[in-house]
Amino acid sequence: MHRRVITFSRNVFLPLTTVCTNACSYCCFKTPVREGCVMTPATARLTIEAGVKAGCTEALFTFGERPGEVSGFSDHLAALGYGDILDYCYDLCEYAISAGILPHTNAGVLTYGELDRLKEVNASMGLMLETTADVPAHRNSPGKDPAVRIAMMEDAGKLRIPFTTGLLIGIGETPADREESLQVIAGLHRRYGHIQEVIIQNFCPKEGTEMGGAATVPTAEFAETITLAREILPSDVAVQIPPNLADAAALIRCGVDDLGGVSPLTIDYVNPEHPWPQIEELKGLVGDAWLRERLCIYPEFIRKGWYPKGLAALIRRLQKQIEERSL
Structure with missing residues (x-):
């Protein structure tokens, strides 16, 4: 009998700023412009170095x-010597590479040119679609316009960027909306072949937010969405769930292939109330399946050469590192 494989990535999380133009009804990540609203280069570098040491x-x-675009933010960034957050991110990606770790950037909606530039220093990139539906939770979030996000995902495909996207379920969308969202993602992948993984993430209410009193998605409904994702998405696209937000052990059998990035060092800044399970805990969650570590760029994209040539030696070295860990 073929033994199932469930993968994960060992990562370190660097939220360069929590300032945002969107105002989603469920978000506790966003903060106003204030002192310390940008992670300093020193903190970022120390975090990267600690991540490398932690494997x-x-x-x-x-x-x-x-x-x-938020008033006053540019002054805080200028104090660090930068005029654009993407320039800052680019430089830190270069530092990460020099330190021995692969960058994966999720910077929200980007233009074709911005994607093309950041592609030079990233092994993979991502943007959550969340939903194709027009939901009240996004009424104050221009960047959550589904058409805008789909267009960026299409640009990533044209640029051959190994890409992560996903659904956020329980924010006002219907089961039909979820099916439509998955069909859109599947269609993009069939056209461009660039979607590595699709995250099926459950909404978690955050105290102090507009949706703080809303109920999360029942486990049975979550399971149905995972099963639907596995049915709709092409077989070479992984279905991922976040193991810190749901009963992963109960959901694995629904068609989960991957448990995403799990950090031994940093918290989940988007869901700070939900700590990551550690690696040994993941082994228990997958049951009889084989838990296997992976890089942020999946093996098939490495084989196709969909990465900056300057990352080739680092990718080979890190592949060897995780292979040795699995022995």
């Missing part, structure tokens, strides 16, 4: 969408 292979760079 992490992925540096996850993320930040609020278009923070430069």
Whole structure:
């Protein structure tokens, strides 16, 4: 009998800023412009170095969408010597590479040119679609316009960027909306072949937010969405769930292939109330399946050469590192 394989990535999470132009009804990540609203280069470098020492292979760079459009933010960034958050991210990606860890950037909606530039220093990139539906939770979030996000995902495909996307379920969408969202993602992958994984993430209410009193998705409904994702998505696209937000052990059998990035060092800044399970705990969650570590760029994209040539030696070294760990 073939033994199932469930994968994960060992990462370190770097939220470069929590300033954001969107105002989603469920989000506790966003903060106003204030002192310390940008992670300093010193802190970022120390975090990267600590991640390398902890055996992490992925540096996850993320930040609020278009923070430069928020009044006063540019002054804080200028104090660090930068005029654009993307320039800052680019430089830190270069530092991560020099330190021995692969960058993966999720910076919200980007233009074709911005994607093309960041592609030079990233092994993979991502953007959550969340939903194709027009939901009240996004009424104050121009960056959550589904058409805008789908267009960026299409640009990533044209640029051959190994890409992560996903659904956020329980924010006002219907089961039909979820099916439509998955069909859109599947269609993009069939056209461009660039979707590595699709995260099926459950909404978790956050105290103090507009949706703080809303109920999360029942486990049975979550399971149905995972099963639907596995049925709709092409077989070479992994279905991922976040193991810190749901009963992963109960959901694995529904068609889960991957448990995402798990950090031995940093918290989940988007869901800080939910700590990561550690690696040994993951082994218990997958049951009889084989838990296997991976890089943030999946093996098939490495084989196709969909990465900056300057990352070739580092990818080979980190592949060897995780192979030795699995022995």
